[in-house]
Each structure stands twice: as structure tokens, then as C-alpha cells.
Amino acid sequence: MALRHAVLAALLDGEYSGYQLAKAFDIGVANFWHALPQQLYAELTRLEKDGLVAGRQVVQESRPNKRLFRVTEAGRAELERFAAAASKPSFIRDDLLVKVQAADRVGTAPVIEQLQERAAAADAKIELLGALLRQLRGDMDEEEFLLRGERIGPYLTCLRGLAFEREHRDWCLRIAAVLRERRRAPHGER
Amino acid sequence: MALRHAVLAALLDGEYSGYQLAKAFDIGVANFWHALPQQLYAELTRLEKDGLVAGRQVVQESRPNKRLFRVTEAGRAELERFAAAASKPSFIRDDLLVKVQAADRVGTAPVIEQLQERAAAADAKIELLGALLRQLRGDMDEEEFLLRGERIGPYLTCLRGLAFEREHRDWCLRIAAVLRERRRAPHGER
DNA sequence: TCTGAGTAGTCACTTTTTTGAGTATGATGC
DNA sequence: GCATCATACTCAAAAAAGTGACTACTCAGA
Missing domain, CATH: 1.10.10.10 (Winged helix-like DNA-binding domain superfamily/Winged helix DNA-binding domain)
Incomplete structure (x- = not known):
């Protein structure tokens, strides 16, 4: 439940x-x-x-x-x-991560493409969440709102979501760059 | 599947x-x-x-x-x-976030406690992942390993995990601090 | 006038995930 | 010497989550 x-x-x-x-x-x-x-x-x-x-x-x-x-x-x-009551630990569960795990044993081209789509989707979500946060805190700044706002729950979870999306976008872009670089300049044998 | x-x-x-x-x-x-x-x-x-x-x-x-x-x-x-094939989008799914969403409508004391436990658990995981990353890259530094290592998939997913845990820990600590502060100095009416 | 999008939902079904309870053996610690 | 931990697995069942196919009505645009 x-x-x-x-x-x-x-x-x-x-x-x-x-x-x-x-x-x-x-x-x-x-x-x-x-x-x-x-x-x-x-x-x-x-x-x-x-x-x-x-x-x-x-x-x-x-x-x-x-x-x-x-x-x-x-x-x-x-x-x-x-x-x-106690909470269960949270964890990432993501198809794309599974693909990255396999990244250098399967074709990387489609994975690179998906990483970039994901980054773009994360960007869109970041904007959406930014707007939502601004709307929730009204004319207060964040610190003041968190201290004095009367309903901060949704704001706090959006902050988490925002951090998650930023982190996700950065990771996607970095990994895509790494994988592209490795295609350009192949490494060891294989 | x-x-x-x-x-x-x-x-x-x-x-x-x-x-x-x-x-x-x-x-x-x-x-x-x-x-x-x-x-x-x-x-x-x-x-x-x-x-x-x-x-x-x-x-x-x-x-x-x-x-x-x-x-x-x-x-x-x-x-x-x-x-x-296309990947489904990833999302956080976390009991603790649900509790934070409800945070100012239910008792915050147990939530603050759980946030701190989570932060500690995240810290432990951060150390574990740090050690795993060092082990995976051997004596190379990260940049070199990512470029020339022969098996980087697991390394890349661990990087994601590490970023996630760090973000999670920081958020938990910040939210716990905010909720504590609000208990100390009550805000609006209610 | 037809098409598609938005509002507001229902039903039936399958797949996936979780939970709980077992089995059996050797090694390790108090 | 006894308990607990680690290795190595299995079976059955319940709960949760996801999928596909539908109904119906209104409004806006081509």
C-alpha cells in the first residue's frame, strides 16, 4: 500500500x-x-x-x-x-542505467542518442519545476518561504525533484560525451 | 521485462x-x-x-x-x-518523499528522524561507492579511465549512484534542518 | 462537417514485485 | 557445545503496478 x-x-x-x-x-x-x-x-x-x-x-x-x-x-x-512508520530505502530504477551498464558490450550509438533525449527531457522538467516553485512561494524568497510559508510540503518535494533532474541531466550529458569520445578515439583492443 | x-x-x-x-x-x-x-x-x-x-x-x-x-x-x-529500444522515463518513488509532502499536515518529529537516518544511510552508501569506484578504475585517474578503460559501464552507473546519494543526503539534511527550525520558531497561525 | 483534443471516467486483465516460509550444510565465535 | 552466520537455493502466494480497450460528451479549428 x-x-x-x-x-x-x-x-x-x-x-x-x-x-x-x-x-x-x-x-x-x-x-x-x-x-x-x-x-x-x-x-x-x-x-x-x-x-x-x-x-x-x-x-x-x-x-x-x-x-x-x-x-x-x-x-x-x-x-x-x-x-x-519506517520507510523503505529508495533507489533508482531506470532502463537507461541498465543500458549504460552494458554500454561497452553492446552498440553505444542508440544509447548515446537516448542519453541526449533524456537530458533534453530533464531540461524541460527543470523549467517546469522552476516555474512551479516560483508559483508556490509567491513573492517570498526561498529562505523566507521555507521558514514562514504555511504549506511547504509540496515545495520540499519539488526541490528534491529539481535536484534529481539537474543531476540526471548533467550525468546524461557527461556520459554521452564520454561514450562519443570513446567512439571517436578507440581504446584498448576489441 | x-x-x-x-x-x-x-x-x-x-x-x-x-x-x-x-x-x-x-x-x-x-x-x-x-x-x-x-x-x-x-x-x-x-x-x-x-x-x-x-x-x-x-x-x-x-x-x-x-x-x-x-x-x-x-x-x-x-x-x-x-x-x-526506447526507455521508459525514470522517476523517484520514495516513501520518505510522500511523508515530506504531507510534512506540515502531519507530525513532523518522526519525519525529521527518518530524514536523518536516511542521510546517514546515504553517507554509508557514498563511502561504499567511492571505494567501488577506486577499485574499478585501479591506478588510473577518472578521466583517463573513462577514456581508456576497457569496461566502463559499471563505473558510469556507480557515478550516477554516487551523485544520487550525495544529492539525497544533502536534501535530507537540509529538509531536516528546515523542519526543525519551523518547530522551534512557529510560523503563521495553526 | 469532420477531426482531433480535452474532460471524465470504467472494466478486465497481465505482469511485476514483494513477502513469508522453508531446506541443507559448513564455519565461526562465545 | 551451542548459537549464529554465510553459502546456496526453492516454493507458494499475495499485493502492487501497469496495459489495453472502451464510453461519452463538448469545443475549436480546417
Whole structure:
């Protein structure tokens, strides 16, 4: 039960529909969890059944009706319990790293290409997160916001995401450069 | 099928038993994938059935017999195919981040504690990876090794792991400091 | 007027990952 | 001499995550 708590945490700041939640999971929440819309709808259904969130129907004209969910007291308590329990260690799990591990035993050309695509994607995400951070802290500077802002959780996770993306971009570019250089000027035998 | 390729990539450097592989997955390979021994044994069985690895029985005295596996030509070809295919984007997936996201809506004390434990664990991993990198590059310096070393794949993924752990440690320490400071000097109302 | 994109979701299914409980032997430490 | 650790694995099951295929309605643009 892991997506469960990510959904609860994402839902702390107000009412969201499954659809809106899916968008949040594509940007801010993606810094600590990832899920497809179907998974979110399913999890919301389970959470509601367990009384951890409450949904209400909102009838709309000119677009489909929707259900908005908010965290209940029981949900908040569950999150409290979760926060106090031990966390599993985090780790990277990335196809691209697997390819790099094999890098000098398989063709490097496609890997170099993917490293560069990744770097570009990371760049895009860095901009997105920068904008999100500016928006979250409003007119305060970061230090002041972190000390006096009233809701810093999402900001803190975005900081982590930003650092991750920067690091990832730099690594991708460096590794791509190394692999290109080695193609240009071959090394030992083989 | 993702663990599959991680196992193949890890097996590129020689013959390993499931048991040895499990150790590798706890240190170096953990930089790009993570798995429990049971999964590795199961995956090795499947890989062998599919002809991507070949196992041979090694009879031992004074300890249980073991089976050593190596990547076959078909396995190498599969890895080649995998390297050329598109990769899924990577993302962080971390309980602790979920807790931080909820940080100012639930009790922060246990979260601060966990952040510090994590920072310490990251420190330990940083040392481990540093030693592994020194061992992998032998008496060359990094630049020379990356250019002329004959097997740099594992080195490159360890570099990623090292950067990740450093970043993670710094973030944990900073966030712990921020949350402590906010407990000391409360902000807005609530 | 047709096409595609955005909103809002559901159902069924498969794959992957995790968890828990075992087996067996020799070596090492108190 | 007894307990625990390290080696080396296996089996079964549950939980979590991911995939594909669908429904329906509105609006904007070609």
C-alpha cells in the first residue's frame, strides 16, 4: 500500500477529481510517485471504500460530471501512522542505467542518442519545476518561504525533484560525451 | 521485462551464481535496479529456459554446490535489442518523499528522524561507492579511465549512484534542518 | 462537417514485485 | 557445545503496478 499514501498526501491541499489528480501526478507529485489515471481511479475507489477519502458528485454543464475527493479524518490519521512508520530505502530504477551498464558490450550509438533525449527531457522538467516553485512561494524568497510559508510540503518535494533532474541531466550529458569520445578515439583492443 | 535486462547487464562481466548476483544487486547493481534473491533465482531460471543465459553446475566441497550463469550469444543479442529500444522515463518513488509532502499536515518529529537516518544511510552508501569506484578504475585517474578503460559501464552507473546519494543526503539534511527550525520558531497561525 | 483534443471516467486483465516460509550444510565465535 | 552466520537455493502466494480497450460528451479549428 504505497500509491495509497501518495494519493492521500496529494489530496491534502484540497478537493480533486481523479482526472485532476492524474494531472498532478504528471507534474508535482511525479517528484515522489508516478501512476496512470486508471490506477488513481482504482485507488480512489478503494480509499473511499475504506473511509480514508470522501467523494462528492459535482454536476457540470458543458462537460462530464465529476467526483471530487477530500481526505477524511481517518485518512489524515492513516497518513499520520504512515509518517511515523519506517520507510523503505529508495533507489533508482531506470532502463537507461541498465543500458549504460552494458554500454561497452553492446552498440553505444542508440544509447548515446537516448542519453541526449533524456537530458533534453530533464531540461524541460527543470523549467517546469522552476516555474512551479516560483508559483508556490509567491513573492517570498526561498529562505523566507521555507521558514514562514504555511504549506511547504509540496515545495520540499519539488526541490528534491529539481535536484534529481539537474543531476540526471548533467550525468546524461557527461556520459554521452564520454561514450562519443570513446567512439571517436578507440581504446584498448576489441 | 525489466529485471531481465538488469540481470543480463550485471552478468556481462563473468559467471555468477544467483547468490553472488544477489550480493551484486545489493551494492553496485543497486545503482540502477534492486531485487531480492528470490526474484533473481526466478529470473535466472526463466532466462535459462529462454536460452539467454547458460548455467553450469559447480560441485563444491565444504559448501553447497552452486550454479554459475553466463550470458549466451542470444542473451547478448537481446541486450542489444533492448539497448536500441526506447526507455521508459525514470522517476523517484520514495516513501520518505510522500511523508515530506504531507510534512506540515502531519507530525513532523518522526519525519525529521527518518530524514536523518536516511542521510546517514546515504553517507554509508557514498563511502561504499567511492571505494567501488577506486577499485574499478585501479591506478588510473577518472578521466583517463573513462577514456581508456576497457569496461566502463559499471563505473558510469556507480557515478550516477554516487551523485544520487550525495544529492539525497544533502536534501535530507537540509529538509531536516528546515523542519526543525519551523518547530522551534512557529510560523503563521495553526 | 469532420477531426482531433480535452474532460471524465470504467472494466478486465497481465505482469511485476514483494513477502513469508522453508531446506541443507559448513564455519565461526562465545 | 551451542548459537549464529554465510553459502546456496526453492516454493507458494499475495499485493502492487501497469496495459489495453472502451464510453461519452463538448469545443475549436480546417
